[in-house]
Amino acid sequence: MNAWYASTVALALSWAGMAALAFAMDRHYEQLTGCDEVPALQRVILRSAGAFFLVAVLVPATLAWSASVGVVAALGFWSLGALLAAAFMTWSPHLLAWVGASVALPSLCAGILGLTG
């Protein structure tokens, strides 16, 4: 996998994962929906999706470089994704939700394609 392509996919996955984890928290869920508590089922879904996306960051990172460099890269992309999520949460939670949802699927597909191809 090409390094720039992998970086884009890793950043998108990490951004989406961090956004999902953030919206699983009462404070940020309220910023998005106005409800002051996340319903139990949605909390579980958002948390699992977030964790899944974050683990998935390892796929492009190890494919583009190697297992050792991939772990370092994944740690870096998690940080960048979290910074992006925090910045967008302040700026516009709705935009964050849209971006998170719309980059998650294509980048997951890219990750799976990378694994099979």
Added chain:
Amino acid sequence: MGQKKKALTAGQGSFRQAHAWLHTWCGLWFSWLLFAVFLTGTLAVFEEPITHWMTPEHHAQEQAAAADRSVEPAADGASLSQRLAWATAYMETQHPGAGMWELWPADAEGAGELRVYWFDADGQYAAADLDASTGEPVIRKPGQQARKTMGGHHFVDFHYELHAGRLGLWIIGAAAMVMLVALVSGVITHRRIFKDFFTFRVRKGQRSWLDAHNAVAVLTLPFQFMIAYTGIAISGLALMPAGVHAYFGTEAEDARTFFSALNESDKPLRSGQSMAVPALEPFVLRGQALMGQPVRAVVIDHPGDAAARIGVYGWNDAVSVSQRLSSTSGMAMFSAATGDVLQVRQPGNADGGTAMLAQSVMAGLHMVTFGGWALKWVYFVCGLAGSAMMATGAILFMVKRRGKHLGEFGGATARVYRMIEGLNVAAIAGLAVACVGFLWANRLIPAGLNHRDDWELVAFFAVWLLSLLHALIRQPSAAWCEQLGALAVLCLLLPVLNLVTTGEHLLAQIMHADWESAGVELFVVAVGICALGALRSLRQRSAMRVPRTPSKPSNHAVPLPTEQETAA
């Protein structure tokens, strides 16, 4: 701590309060130095692009070389064996007494420059360029020479030894230890580390500063720990010299003995019998086969002696070096007399066992030798976040105290606060001005001046010193505005200065695909725009503040701080 009137000292209050105290004071006294280390260290990630921008004389040459290569790939200069023969002949005739030869025959494709290095009679490292198609020494005319500059290496040097050698290294080492202490105590002090993970509330005064400080630190915490720890580990031998001193002694000569024992324990002694240096090509070909890399350098110890040793070092290719944490290249060592293989090192491995390999990985982790441009950018952003962590921490300390004195310094409190305000301005805005001032100096100092590279450094430190004086003379809010204004002007006009002095401009750089120069200028312009934005919000706030408190710049229409917030 917030609800009590008088400030606690160390050892008072709860565990968390004790750590809050530790975090506040460790953080404050070292934040200015650590900000400087972090900002320059972050710029050091792009040392090469900065050096490229700072040596405009090379740009035309590089473009011509690139154009040549695209027309006739690898048809550049003579064959490898011819290059090695020329280099050997040059060294034998011109520098017969040299104790070591280091021949760089070609680039990884077998083309490019032919260069030789050696130790001269005084034990100094010397170099000469040979023409790759005739073998004749290249004599550069003064006009062709690039301006003498430290380039981006200034930022590398400054961030780990402050241009002060061993003393600077020790100061930075101590600061890095304090940073680790501040990171741990900061995490302990931060009561809602997970609850506030993604929280950044804007336009809430002190709370916004705390949110920003927490966000940039917590979200990049793995990087901050890693960079401080590996920074200390790389310089471990210098920072923890007791072991070497105990076994080898404390003199400068002893350190050399240690390093030769560490790196070349089986280096042969000069035999006294003379023997001409053999033809090098067979050694190079065997070396390339053993380590699997094209030859980068051929190092000959004791050339002309029967005990001579020939080391063949490889070129790392960009792809494989981006995939491993240790960036060492391959190496094969031969006896010149018998042709026996003395030692082989595969790319990525280290001589001297696991400990040296761990050291090499630590160095790779710190200097991001792997992962290519993508990881450089990751490091750059995380480094900027680390710089922001120091800056917001230092500013937060004063924002908290602008409204109310905590009386930490008795009768001198007001004066100490004033000094801290001034140091904040000079350390944060002033350093940024000095960094861009360094780039200005590169274009303004005449190219042929003696010690030109030193004058660039003088300019850097002079601008920084001026910013400190300015910050101590002017009122803090005015000092912030004026230095941010200066930063914005210098950054936004840098492309203009470049156009006037060298005739290069952003559009041309982009059209020539000179992304290194374009990247440097685009980043500087972005910094200028950010400085303008910061300046605008500062002026808006001071305009809002005027009707209420005309003389004292304080704004405390914010929620009362909680325990964690007071521990800034």
